Amino acid sequence: MRNEILVLAEHRQGNLRDISLEMLAQATRLAGSLGGEVVTLLLGSSVGHLAATLTRHSDKVLYSDDARFEHFSSDAYRRVLADVILARKPALVMIAHSAQGADLAPALAVEIELPLTTDVISIAHDEGTLKATRQMFQGKVNADYSLATDRTQLITVREGSFMIAPRTEPGLIEDIVVPVTPDNGYKKFVEYLEAQTGAVDITKSAILVSVGRGIKEQKNLAIIEELAAALNADICGSRVAIDAGWLPQDRQVGITGKVVKPKVYIAIGISGSFQHLAGMSGAKTIVAINKDPNAPIFSVADFAIVDDLFKVVPKLTQKIKSIREQS
């Protein structure tokens, strides 16, 4: 058992995802009190430039440059991670709580019998134990966990939870050769399907009117369309609005949709899951209209009205029209 922290670098189509550096920053903070090294595992094909970036965030980068890792493969990744973890016995393994991580970490935990704590938003080392916090009930409840340090702990880490912090002293790259275990061929990567684009590119909109669960039915979009027209704004929505078919997929804002940074973002009937906030908190001015005063959307909003959107929106539209007509 070592005090090492092993972080799996996540990348796609040649680009490192921010979560990799976020995990490494937190691993570096933890390593200070655990007294071990921060080791990154990078599996890829011709991604030496990513290895170089990662050295500025870790003590050591284990890099396997192998055509088998050209695309993420949960099976290939799992076999390598299992070998590396069993050989190095790190105190903690960090994997992103992402589409890749969700396709990998739980199976890895079962295969080599590691405890698994998912979607971690905070982790600290406190008097000999690791303390992790995650959320339940759609972000309404926090749950604190103690992770025993007598065995390797596996956690998946929520995107955007930690600040990226490069080091002053770069680490080393260690090329590793992964034994060739034949692929059983049960699961094959076929291709990436790029995001759909529609008539309007909401990442370019100056003003966005965004709707969520609170709008209840598609026919209620009429009042939203009137507000958007009064502002020359485009309409987008949260996952709920897209899943329900009220808006096309290219209008989705959030981690699995688009990241938008308009001048004004007006969130109507959106409670504000972390996935949604990650897609819009960079807007210059955020307005929220929601009847639940405890909705997380208010944590990022600049201006807000707590009331029934069906009362607020028509009145707001009318006020905007009359102010714009006067000027």
Next chain:
Amino acid sequence: MNIFVCIKSVPNVSGAEIKITAGGRAVELGGLPLEINDADNCAVEQAILLKETCGGSVCTVTIGAKEQDVMIRMALARGCDRALRVEYPEMGPGTSPLAIARILATAIRGQEFDLVLTGAMASDDGHMAVGVALAQELGVPYAAIARQVSVENGKARVVRELEGGVGELVELSLPAVLTIQTGINKPRYAQILGIRAAQKKELNVRGAADIGIGVDTLAELNGGATLDKLYRSQVVCKAEFLEGDLDAQAEALAGKIIRAGGL
């Protein structure tokens, strides 16, 4: 095509104040309506759609108490053929997703299946882990967060939802486990005839011990990472709430939007 679909009902917490009880180890759910988990609802629909195109039967699997039966009967009314419910009263918010996967695997193992579907995530514990752990327990291939599924010639073609609206098309040999994401389909409602028929369908209830689950095994799976306490998360509010009656609030907000938007 034999399909198992793992489902549970969860409290609808939207707009609700959640009470924490038992010294921070449990949440008080009294009064909150139980509804089928959104992603599980889509998994049920996907199972029925696949049955309609490929034939076969669908069995639901649930871990939980009798209060889950309303949801189970509704899934049967929509077109599932039979149901299995495993009682495991020790389960709580601190139960590891690995333990949940172990129970489900034990319940399913030994029965023939082509596909096991789960929701991609449950809205209560939010692990996004049970389906993939279940696949590994069963020793079959899997794909997490499916937003499109088709089955042809003994293979499943699955589009996985990645970040940024990108999809990843993978091909899996069967049997396999898929975790189903919301938005993949529009779940149907039960019809009156279906609701009547559902009352006659098999709902098999077993204790965890009856299917060979030892309390020790699960304690071991939970052991390494222990829930200390639950507490309500605090929304740190930075918003300026506009004042006055609704008319005054709307007027003030209109002015702020117009200025911020440079209109």
